Amino acid sequence: MMRPRPFTAARPLVVLAAWMLLATSAPAQEASVPASSDATLAGRMRAFLEGMRGGDEAEIAAFFPRRGDWNWVRTLNGTRGPRQVVTWRIAGAETERLIGDGGAGCEEFNAARADVGPVEDSFAGEVHEEGWRHVGRMRFVPPGAPTRSPVFVQWRREDGAWVVDAVGDRDAYRLPLRGRPVGMISRDTSLVAEGLGYAAEARWYRDNEPLTFEGLRYVKYGLPRRLERAALARVGVRGRVSIYMEAGAAGGTVDGMLYSAVSPGEYQPYTGFGRMPCR
Incomplete structure (x- = not known):
């Protein structure tokens, strides 16, 4: 007759090994997570x-x-x-x-x-x-x-x-300063007399920064043009530089053009490329 095997220290080791095997298999289940x-x-x-x-x-x-x-x-x-x-x-x-x-x-x-x-x-x-x-x-x-x-x-x-x-x-541009959009044009045309400043002398012009006017952004369009002053209506200023639209224009439309005074009798066109509805 086969006698029962006596309990030895090896038995706990078997139990421990089985527990460790189950423990190491747990990550396999979690791997699907x-x-x-x-x-x-x-x-x-x-x-x-x-x-x-x-x-x-x-x-x-x-x-x-x-x-x-x-x-x-x-x-x-x-x-x-x-x-x-x-x-x-x-x-x-x-x-x-x-x-x-x-x-x-x-x-x-x-x-x-x-x-x-x-x-x-x-x-x-x-x-x-x-x-x-x-x-x-x-x-x-x-x-x-x-x-x-x-x-x-x-x-x-x-x-x-x-x-x-x-x-x-x-x-690609500087962050707004105190919530004011970069290139903002002021409607207050009394801030500076016409001809006091020209865009050719302004860093923002040389750096090709956009202009912001009436909730729209404008970027340079082509090269400066020679235009008659009578064909333009002054709508505001960017710093010391006068900004114009075509005389008779309703103002502030995507299809409209802005013009900055680059030098006497010479104006840089800007074209609008979309609304800024987040103002």
């Missing part, structure tokens, strides 16, 4: 881009943190100095105000109301592109962009949901 999570994150990213195209501030803000902060990382490739990277830390509770009317991020985060203009590869412009790709660390970049693209969206988890952790944006 990131895949599912990635799919959920990709869907969240697509919904975010669609929300931005829709233009509802409350819907867009819902993708951002409610309690924590998030970062707005801006790469400035301006003409006034070397490339700069500026990071703004935004409280989640302030997001809707930031992207609403008059907010500093209205143009960038509300693609339905943004006027991308000449700023190439900006966040607002890339929002309309399909096929943003996941490059790891919960970051997405536009199609064709490098992994370390300055334009990106990065996510994190908050209260069990995916929320925006950081947004990377590119800007």
Whole structure:
């Protein structure tokens, strides 16, 4: 008759080995979670881009943190100095105000109301592109962009949901000063007498900065022209430089032209390229 084997110290080792085997198999089950999570994150990213195209501030803000902060990382490739990277830390509770009317991020985060203009590869412009790709660390970049693209969206988890952790944006011009759009033309024509200043002497003219007038942006169109002063109506000033429209023009339309006084009798045309509804 076979006698029962006596209990020895080896038996606990067998039990321990079996427990360790089960423990090491647990990550294999959890390995499917990131895949599912990635799919959920990709869907969240697509919904975010669609929300931005829709233009509802409350819907867009819902993708951002409610309690924590998030970062707005801006790469400035301006003409006034070397490339700069500026990071703004935004409280989640302030997001809707930031992207609403008059907010500093209205143009960038509300693609339905943004006027991308000449700023190439900006966040607002890339929002309309399909096929943003996941490059790891919960970051997405536009199609064709490098992994370390300055334009990106990065996510994190908050209260069990995916929320925006950081947004990377590119800007070709200087940031607005105290909420005043760059290149703003004053309607107060009494500020300076005609002929006191000429655009050829102004840095903003040499740097090809756009002009902002009546909620529209204007960029240079062709070369300066010789025009009769009687054909133009003075509508405002940019610094010390007089700005004109064609005499009889209703003013402030995308199809209209602006003219800056470059030198006596010579005027640089500017053409409008879209509304700025975020003012």
